[in-house]
Amino acid sequence: MSSAPLGIFDSGVGGLTVVRAVQQLLPHEEIIYLGDTARLPYGSKSPQTIRQFADEDVRFLLHKEVKAIVVACNTATAHALPNLLAQYRTPIIGVIEPGVEAALSDPSTQRVGIIATQGTIRSHAYQHALAQRRTGLIIHGQATPLLVPFIEENWIDHPATRMVLEAYLQPLVDKGIDTLMLACTHYPLLIPVLKQLLPEDVRLVDSATTCAEHLKKELTRLNLLAPTDKDGKLAIHLTDLSEQFEALARQFLKKSPGRIQRAVLE
Amino acid sequence: MSSAPLGIFDSGVGGLTVVRAVQQLLPHEEIIYLGDTARLPYGSKSPQTIRQFADEDVRFLLHKEVKAIVVACNTATAHALPNLLAQYRTPIIGVIEPGVEAALSDPSTQRVGIIATQGTIRSHAYQHALAQRRTGLIIHGQATPLLVPFIEENWIDHPATRMVLEAYLQPLVDKGIDTLMLACTHYPLLIPVLKQLLPEDVRLVDSATTCAEHLKKELTRLNLLAPTDKDGKLAIHLTDLSEQFEALARQFLKKSPGRIQRAVLE
Numbered sequence: 001m002s003s004a005p006l007g008i009f010d011s012g013v014g015g016l017t018v019v020r021a022v023q024q025l026l027p028h029e030e031i032i033y034l035g036d037t038a039r040l041p042y043g044s045k046s047p048q049t050i051r052q053f054a055d056e057d058v059r060f061l062l063h064k065e066v067k068a069i070v071v072a073c074n075t076a077t078a079h080a081l082p083n084l085l086a087q088y089r090t091p092i093i094g095v096i097e098p099g100v101e102a103a104l105s106d107p108s109t110q111r112v113g114i115i116a117t118q119g120t121i122r123s124h125a126y127q128h129a130l131a132q133r134r135t136g137l138i139i140h141g142q143a144t145p146l147l148v149p150f151i152e153e154n155w156i157d158h159p160a161t162r163m164v165l166e167a168y169l170q171p172l173v174d175k176g177i178d179t180l181m182l183a184c185t186h187y188p189l190l191i192p193v194l195k196q197l198l199p200e201d202v203r204l205v206d207s208a209t210t211c212a213e214h215l216k217k218e219l220t221r222l223n224l225l226a227p228t229d230k231d232g233k234l235a236i237h238l239t240d241l242s243e244q245f246e247a248l249a250r251q252f253l254k255k256s257p258g259r260i261q262r263a264v265l266e
Numbered sequence: 267m268s269s270a271p272l273g274i275f276d277s278g279v280g281g282l283t284v285v286r287a288v289q290q291l292l293p294h295e296e297i298i299y300l301g302d303t304a305r306l307p308y309g310s311k312s313p314q315t316i317r318q319f320a321d322e323d324v325r326f327l328l329h330k331e332v333k334a335i336v337v338a339c340n341t342a343t344a345h346a347l348p349n350l351l352a353q354y355r356t357p358i359i360g361v362i363e364p365g366v367e368a369a370l371s372d373p374s375t376q377r378v379g380i381i382a383t384q385g386t387i388r389s390h391a392y393q394h395a396l397a398q399r400r401t402g403l404i405i406h407g408q409a410t411p412l413l414v415p416f417i418e419e420n421w422i423d424h425p426a427t428r429m430v431l432e433a434y435l436q437p438l439v440d441k442g443i444d445t446l447m448l449a450c451t452h453y454p455l456l457i458p459v460l461k462q463l464l465p466e467d468v469r470l471v472d473s474a475t476t477c478a479e480h481l482k483k484e485l486t487r488l489n490l491l492a493p494t495d496k497d498g499k500l501a502i503h504l505t506d507l508s509e510q511f512e513a514l515a516r517q518f519l520k521k522s523p524g525r526i527q528r529a530v531l532e
Contacts, residue, residue: 037311038305038311038319039304039305044418044508044510045303045304045506046506046507046508048506049304049505049506053304118510145415145419146412146415146416146419146421149411149415150412152310153411153412155412158433159429160412160426160429160430160433163425163426163429164426167424239315240311240312240314240315241312241314242310242311242312244310244384
């Protein structure tokens with residue numbers, strides 16, 4: 001057992017969908033969340049820059065003496081996780097492996113669509129992880145870079161968002177996907193509109209819930225679960241504070257984020 | 267006269283519209299351009315963070331021994347220019363004053379619409395600069411945060427872009443604007459579609475050309491113009507390099523950007 005906090009980071013506030021899933025599954029864990037809002041988005045930036053940013057994010061959390069770290073950002077997982085695992089001893093968990101496990105948990109999965117940022121799609125991390133686990137899969141990656149801006153503007157129900165989504169999804173539907181992976185921590189907010197736009201039999205897989213389940217298994221295996229005598233607290237640190245981020249944080253977390261602190265990275 | 271280079275910076279590559287205007291008007295000037303692509307966009311971030319970033323951008327250019335600096339970013343001009351002017355001796359020129367002068371150059375201007383990022387609109391820098399110069403103006407600021415993502419994705423001609431633009435412009439049209447200020451250095455790329463969507467008699471004012479004219483006047487006044495014996499070179503430095511930025515740079519500059527270097531800020 002360990003009462004040290006968990007560290008969770010993302011480029012912005014999208015990773016709070018993971019925090020929410022972790023809080024539901026592991027209510028006794030104290031969580032320190034870091035959102036690099038000053039430099040978001042990561043999804044359009046280069047692998048080299050993303051690795052540098054992720055390294056700075058991890059070091060911030062290690063200074064807070066966390067017992068384990070969750071990379072709650074698909075782009076950072078795709079480009080930086082192998083380097084982070086090689087460099088640090090603290091357990092570090094990404095969002096890709098759990099999502100892939102979940103997508104393949106249904107043995108009938110054959111045609112998988114992936115929607116994500118440019119960075120995640122171009123990294124081929126999802127495509128590679130899927131192909132390694134099951135041969136004969138048909139995999140279609142679709143970069144959907146405009147979805148994060150629409151979500152951050154809270155235009156989720158706007159007809160223009162629907163039009164953009166239709167343009168992005170049509171090639172995947174044409175290819176007859178049976179599973180759609182929401183490979184960005186922002187995308188769970190789009191689930192209601194995705195369900196309207198996709199054929200009924202397409203299964204949606206988001207990484208937030210599956211990542212929390214994977215974290216629980218890992219903490220159990222490493223004997224690092226928190227004592228169950230009190231509820232865990234959440235402290236949110238953002239590299240840039242703005243009203244907009246606080247409003248978004250509330251939306252992702254589906255409750256008040258409490259006092260948000262400004263983080264200075266080194 | 268001075269053969270030292272000019273420094274021009276922006277959060278990304280949008281400021282290359284200003285570079286292009288400067289090259290056309292002042293073909294002998296050597297230009298060092300800095301785009302802070304690793305941390306773009308600035309438009310959604312807080313005044314404090316924008317001031318810090320702009321300060322780091324200016325210091326990078328001062329290390330290159332530039333004779334004058336153009337802040338080719340509306341959000342950075344809106345939030346950081348006064349601080350920069352107070353802190354540094356090198357002449358620093360923003361994009362707001364020239365744009366405002368241009369908007370008011372027509373004495374019949376009465377109802378001015380401004381489209382810009384959240385940061386620029388919320389700063390009230392344009393509204394203030396307009397109101398200071400002419401009493402009785404009717405001013406409508408409209409934050410249009412989704413336009414930069416659409417432009418950066420090169421979806422300029424997509425029906426969804428048109429739908430978003432219509433949603434943004436309708437309130438301005440309903441208010442009977444006679445002038446629309448494109449208060450973001452990305453927006454000149456939207457001029458063809460804006461002309462289709464707006465009533466014919468609405469005048470478009472973009473800050474790139476007017477900023478170049480203002481720069482010429484200032485360099486002349488300070489006796490800092492370059493000798494006219496050779497053409498000026500352009501060196502582009504970006505804090506993050508990616509194929510996408512290079513393709514965009516070509517689009518903004520309307521020619522090859524040459525070799526782009528990676529800048530490391532301190």
